[in-house]
Amino acid sequence: MQRQLYTQPINTKSLHIKTFGCQMNVYDSNRMQSILTAKGFRAEPELRNADVILINTCSIRDKSEHKLLSLLGELKGLKEKDPKKVIAVSGCMGQRMGRALLQRVPHLDLVLGPDAIDRVGELLDGVIHGGQRLVEAKFDNEGRSYSQPCNVHRAKPAELLTIVKGCDHFCTYCIVPFVRGREKSRSIEEIVQDVKNFVAQGTTDITFLGQNINTYGKGTGQKLSELIEAANQVKGLERIRYLTSHPRDLGEDLINQFGTIEKLCPQLHLPFQSGSDRILKAMSRLYNQELYLKKIELLRKASPHMAISTDVIVGFPGETDEDFEATLKVLDEVKFSGAFLFKYSPRPGTKAAEFGAEVPENIKDERLARSQKILNHHIEVENKNYLNTVIPVLIESMDKKKQYFSGRNPQNKLVHVMNIGDASIGKIIDVEITDTNVSCLKGFYVGAPKNEINYRRIENHISSSLSPTPN
Ligand code: SF4
Numbered sequence: 001m002q003r004q005l006y007t008q009p010i011n012t013k014s015l016h017i018k019t020f021g022c023q024m025n026v027y028d029s030n031r032m033q034s035i036l037t038a039k040g041f042r043a044e045p046e047l048r049n050a051d052v053i054l055i056n057t058c059s060i061r062d063k064s065e066h067k068l069l070s071l072l073g074e075l076k077g078l079k080e081k082d083p084k085k086v087i088a089v090s091g092c093m094g095q096r097m098g099r100a101l102l103q104r105v106p107h108l109d110l111v112l113g114p115d116a117i118d119r120v121g122e123l124l125d126g127v128i129h130g131g132q133r134l135v136e137a138k139f140d141n142e143g144r145s146y147s148q149p150c151n152v153h154r155a156k157p158a159e160l161l162t163i164v165k166g167c168d169h170f171c172t173y174c175i176v177p178f179v180r181g182r183e184k185s186r187s188i189e190e191i192v193q194d195v196k197n198f199v200a201q202g203t204t205d206i207t208f209l210g211q212n213i214n215t216y217g218k219g220t221g222q223k224l225s226e227l228i229e230a231a232n233q234v235k236g237l238e239r240i241r242y243l244t245s246h247p248r249d250l251g252e253d254l255i256n257q258f259g260t261i262e263k264l265c266p267q268l269h270l271p272f273q274s275g276s277d278r279i280l281k282a283m284s285r286l287y288n289q290e291l292y293l294k295k296i297e298l299l300r301k302a303s304p305h306m307a308i309s310t311d312v313i314v315g316f317p318g319e320t321d322e323d324f325e326a327t328l329k330v331l332d333e334v335k336f337s338g339a340f341l342f343k344y345s346p347r348p349g350t351k352a353a354e355f356g357a358e359v360p361e362n363i364k365d366e367r368l369a370r371s372q373k374i375l376n377h378h379i380e381v382e383n384k385n386y387l388n389t390v391i392p393v394l395i396e397s398m399d400k401k402k403q404y405f406s407g408r409n410p411q412n413k414l415v416h417v418m419n420i421g422d423a424s425i426g427k428i429i430d431v432e433i434t435d436t437n438v439s440c441l442k443g444f445y446v447g448a449p450k451n452e453i454n455y456r457r458i459e460n461h462i463s464s465s466l467s468p469t470p471n
Pocket residue numbers: 167168169170171174175176177211212246
């Protein structure tokens with residue numbers, strides 16, 4: 001008689017992954033979740049109840065690092081109560097601090113950098129079964145290409161996909177080149193295969209990720225525009241986006257694809273950081289205000305309804321009132337669809353941290369508030385223009401309180417839809433916009449009666465789909 005193979009997962013520990021930071025970290029966390037699920041770890045929604053707590057960290061700002069240290073402090077008591085609990089830190093802060101973090105936090109078991117995420121399973125084995133405290137924070141510095149097939153098992157309607165890692169620019173305020181290494185790209189063939197796998201699981205909207213995505217393929221002979229063309233051919237994929245772009249590296253080949261490549265969404269995140277040429281030079285951003293505004297003009301010529309978002313840093317060392325006025329001018333002139341506005345915070349190891357000439361905190365606060373006011377004004381005006389229009393929305397999720405469903409239009413506007421059910425998740429539907437505010441659009445699916453959602457019906461549907469099978 002043939003013996004049956006033992007297929008039960010060997011590892012039955014529960015796992016909670018907490019993510020700080022950018023979309024690349026979200027992607028890395030999803031990747032680690034997939035790897036560890038395949039090894040038999042169970043997802044635990046409550047951080048405190050998990051056997052393994054993995055915190056994927058961000059180093060971009062001082063505040064993010066403080067948040068991690070305070071969370072680690074809170075976890076000390078949990079580890080004392082249950083010494084078998086495993087606490088691990090991954091991501092940029094793990095890379096930046098490495099062994100020093102393990103020394104500083106005695107109840108921490110594992111520290112790993114972004115280049116070690118594919119080894120998270122074996123590293124956790126070393127901690128759980130080998131009783132070791134481990135650090136793995138080496139850079140993969142070989143060559144210009146790398147392979148990292150995504151292998152996801154549960155895809156969402158809109159997915160992120162990292163295609164290039166690291167950065168070759170050294171903006172003087174930025175920690176990324178020190179914690180993510182030099183730029184390396186995956187091949188178009190491997191990425192397109194990942195896209196097809198996502199689409200086979202119901203994804204229709206894909207966002208390619210990279211710290212400086214425009215130079216994707218550097219040293220490999222492949223280009224981002226070629227990848228976009230190849231992804232555009234994937235049957236079943238409806239929307240393509242990418243981030244983050246660098247104004248100097250956004251070439252005409254890429255700009256001209258907006259409006260000509262059918263599935264490329266009319267939306268781009270293009271950080272300008274400062275409107276002052278003097279500050280841009282001190283930041284080593286390699287462009288000036290004129291070049292930035294020229295790129296915006298070309299983008300809007302290529303695709304008149306393009307939504308452009310940005311990043312701004314206020315209070316960079318030495319920023320004068322005049323420099324800041326130049327930033328306000330750009331905010332006012334471009335009328336961005338969204339922005340991340342930050343107060344400058346020095347990062348150890350970067351050039352700008354040595355500049356001195358710190359702008360006082362109260363002035364940074366005031367500049368942040370003035371920037372936010374202009375930004376919000378333009379977003380509100382833009383959102384109001386959507387009133388009484390019908391727009392295509394990809395429905396991604398239901399609100400936690402089950403009051404509405406949320407999705408995005410091609411311009412990446414967040415849209416809440418009131419009169420649909422969960423069968424709409426993953427579909428692109430036509431929505432009439434009836435209300436707007438600075439953070440979202442609200443409306444009704446035009447193919448159904450325009451009444452408020454029947455919450456009871458949705459709740460019933462969910463609980464009945466979870467009922468046990470009769471035996
Ligand atoms: S281009 Fe972006 S990721 Fe690269 S150093 Fe500059 S700010 Fe950092």
